[in-house]
Amino acid sequence: MQTQLKVQQDVKDFLNEFKVKMSIYNVVFRDDRKKNTLSILSLDMLPVERKEILKKLELTDYCEGPVKDTLNGLPPMWVFGKHYKGKEIYIKISIGFENLPVICISFHIAEFAISYPFKN
Known part of the structure; x- marks a missing residue:
């Protein structure tokens, strides 16, 4: 079992790699998923705002991961949460494939309360 410090470092490393790669290759949002689209509409959120939220993810927003992606065959997924306009947002991201955007x-x-292991 990984120590808490190791998990924290893994999360920080992932976020750093994710943000750097996003700045180079951009991000693909899975807008084909109905609950993603409905949430964006109900929050009156612009696409640029979603990307800004991803840029601001930090260790304390971490929920779980890495989680194996058995559905899409992507590299491992990581789960985070953020608050926006009084609502908790469930965010699942992947580094994606080499030389392509992050996903x-x-x-x-959020459909359920999110647990944040590194939030005080």
């Missing part, structure tokens, strides 16, 4: 699989209003 945001889920970006929607």
Whole structure:
């Protein structure tokens, strides 16, 4: 079992790599998923705002991961949460494939309360 410090470092490393790669290759949002689209509409959120939220993710927003992606065959997924306009947003992201954009699989209003292991 990984120590808490190791997990924290892994999360920081992932976020750093994710943000750098996003700045180079951009991000693909899975807008084909109905709950993602409905959440964006109900929050009256612009596409640029979603990307800004991803840029601001930090260790304390971490929920779980890495999680193996058995559905899409992507590299491992990581789950985070953020608050926006009084709502908790569930965010699932992947580094994606080499030389291609990062992937945001889920970006929607949380269906359940999110647990944040590194938030005080």
